Amino acid sequence: xxxxxxxxxxxxxxxxxxxxxxNTPNDKLEALLAQHKGRVIYLDFWAxxxxxxxxxxxxxxxxxxxxxxxxxxxxxxxxxxxxSLAADFLIDNPIKFPVIYDSAxxxxxxxxxxxxPSSYVFxxxxxxxxxxxxxLSQQTSRYEAQLVALLGQK
Numbered sequence: 001x002x003x004x005x006x007x008x009x010x011x012x013x014x015x016x017x018x019x020x021x022x023n024t025p026n027d028k029l030e031a032l033l034a035q036h037k038g039r040v041i042y043l044d045f046w047a048x049x050x051x052x053x054x055x056x057x058x059x060x061x062x063x064x065x066x067x068x069x070x071x072x073x074x075x076x077x078x079x080x081x082x083x084s085l086a087a088d089f090l091i092d093n094p095i096k097f098p099v100i101y102d103s104a105x106x107x108x109x110x111x112x113x114x115x116x117p118s119s120y121v122f123x124x125x126x127x128x129x130x131x132x133x134x135x136l137s138q139q140t141s142r143y144e145a146q147l148v149a150l151l152g153q154k
């Protein structure tokens with residue numbers, strides 16, 4: 001139970017430390033997107049019950065570590081109806097990026113999700129450049145090459 005509390009606190013502090021003072025999940029996302037304007041943003045939707053999400057988390061952590069100094073930001077949206085499910089997931093799958101909890105699926109609806117995970121990559125100009133539906137481990141080199149190309153565009 002203490003681990004779950006610790007994860008929830010870490011996620012909350014992560015969001016607060018980024019000066020995100022928003023009430024709704026949509027507001028939080030808009031604030032984070034605005035805060036990271038001019039960077040390449042990898043926005044990932046995930047759920048605790050999603051098998052491919054477990055595979056994508058380590059890869060996203062690796063990308064953040066490798067490319068954050070080049071302007072990459074990873075943001076995630078959890079769509080579990082209970083945040084405790086996400087907290088349990090994060091104990092086994094720690095991450096290096098913020099989580100927005102979207103239990104009412106308002107952000108998910110806005111993006112018209114078709115599968116889990118789904119990722120949306122925004123260029124430095126703020127426009128949507130790439131969409132991934134699902135996550136395939138054998139495609140990670142292609143995903144990374146796409147990010148590198150966007151990071152090189154200034």
